[in-house]
Amino acid sequence: MTPSDLPTFDDVRAAAARLQGHAHRTPVLTSRTADAATGAQFFFKCENLQRMGAFKFRGAFNALAQFDAAQRRAGVVAFSSGNHAQAVALAARLLGMPATIVMPHDAPAAKLAATRGYGAEVRLYDRYTEDREQIGRQLAAERGMTLIPPYDHPHVIAGQGTAALELLEDAGPLDALFVPLGGGGLLSGCALAARALAPGCKVFGVEPEAGNDGQRSLREGRIVHIDTPQTLADGAQTQHLGDYTFAIIRDKVDDILTASDAELVEAMRFFAERMKLVVEPTGCLAFAAARRVASQWQGRRVGVVLSGGNVDLARYAQLLAGQGVAA
Numbered sequence: 085m086t087p088s089d090l091p092t093f094d095d096v097r098a099a100a101a102r103l104q105g106h107a108h109r110t111p112v113l114t115s116r117t118a119d120a121a122t123g124a125q126f127f128f129k130c131e132n133l134q135r136m137g138a139f140k141f142r143g144a145f146n147a148l149a150q151f152d153a154a155q156r157r158a159g160v161v162a163f164s165s166g167n168h169a170q171a172v173a174l175a176a177r178l179l180g181m182p183a184t185i186v187m188p189h190d191a192p193a194a195k196l197a198a199t200r201g202y203g204a205e206v207r208l209y210d211r212y213t214e215d216r217e218q219i220g221r222q223l224a225a226e227r228g229m230t231l232i233p234p235y236d237h238p239h240v241i242a243g244q245g246t247a248a249l250e251l252l253e254d255a256g257p258l259d260a261l262f263v264p265l266g267g268g269g270l271l272s273g274c275a276l277a278a279r280a281l282a283p284g285c286k287v288f289g290v291e292p293e294a295g296n297d298g299q300r301s302l303r304e305g306r307i308v309h310i311d312t313p314q315t316l317a318d319g320a321q322t323q324h325l326g327d328y329t330f331a332i333i334r335d336k337v338d339d340i341l342t343a344s345d346a347e348l349v350e351a352m353r354f355f356a357e358r359m360k361l362v363v364e365p366t367g368c369l370a371f372a373a374a375r376r377v378a379s380q381w382q383g384r385r386v387g388v389v390l391s392g393g394n395v396d397l398a399r400y401a402q403l404l405a406g407q408g409v410a411a
């Protein structure tokens with residue numbers, strides 16, 4: 085990777101044009117209750133209402149839409165047990181190309197079904213004895229398929245950035261923007277948009293307390309690797325940032341905060357009860373931290389990305405009822 089490979093705000097704009105008519109322009113909601121409780125003025129970008137239930141559709145579609153004819157014929161391969169799998173499967177179907185998703189054999193049945201439901205072939209692997217990256221690369225080599233990673237890819241980053249582009253267009257100027265952080269595709273893309281459209285806006289990533297590799301990476305100035313963190317935020321159980329995402333985050337993000345599992349559940353309950361929104365635990369990261377530090381944002385305009393809403397309903401009910409999380 086060289087600096088000239090890094091995506092720019094122009095790439096975010098180009099992604100927005102590609103996504104037009106394919107991705108939803110998700111609503112930006114406000115909450116008098118949240119504002120009254122904190123003194124800040126919140127603007128929630130509702131990517132839980134995006135197609136397939138998370139922002140990841142943006143990056144996947146933007147990447148696949150740029151395949152050339154040969155790539156389209158051979159199709160795409162991805163490895164993921166989460167939202168990236170469904171995003172790639174749906175984008176491939178819409179663009180009329182084959183997709184193979186490498187998923188662990190013990191992935192939740194609902195996720196396997198959803199991925200197959202979008203028309204993708206699922207290649208199961210044993211997460212204890214097989215290496216999914218190797219399987220993905222082998223498929224790519226054997227069948228000429230193109231591998232699209234979940235976050236560390238310029239086209240994926242540019243696509244994810246359209247969420248903040250729309251938020252800033254619809255909400256107007258912001259003083260701060262809080263974004264969930266896993267591998268950093270969403271945060272780096274949103275930072276590109278925020279720096280270009282709202283230079284004075286502070287940009288914060290929020291990752292699970294149990295896995296603060298992003299925070300450490302920003303502070304130490306190098307990509308810190310950790311073991312897979314144990315957290316309710318299953319969309320942010322990444323072990324490290326990527327080369328592209330770290331380069332952008334280091335340059336354009338002000339700080340990285342963390343949220344505990346208990347704070348995620350509290351935020352999830354707030355969204356369900358007060359805003360009638362189903363937000364998955366990972367999707368609650370940004371608000372969980374933003375409400376904690378809201379005293380610093382009195383009377384200020386604060387953007388919060390709700391990144392997704394895909395949560396098993398039985399699990400959701402348990403968590404809302406206060407079961408299954410240590411306080």
Ligand SMILES: *Cc1c(COP(=O)(O)O)cnc(C)c1O
Pocket residue numbers: 138139140166167168234235244264265266267268269270271319320322364366367391392393
């Ligand atoms: C993937 C995902 C994230 C983290 O995104 P990165 O680009 O990996 O940082 C956050 N929230 C949800 C719902 C996700 O699916």
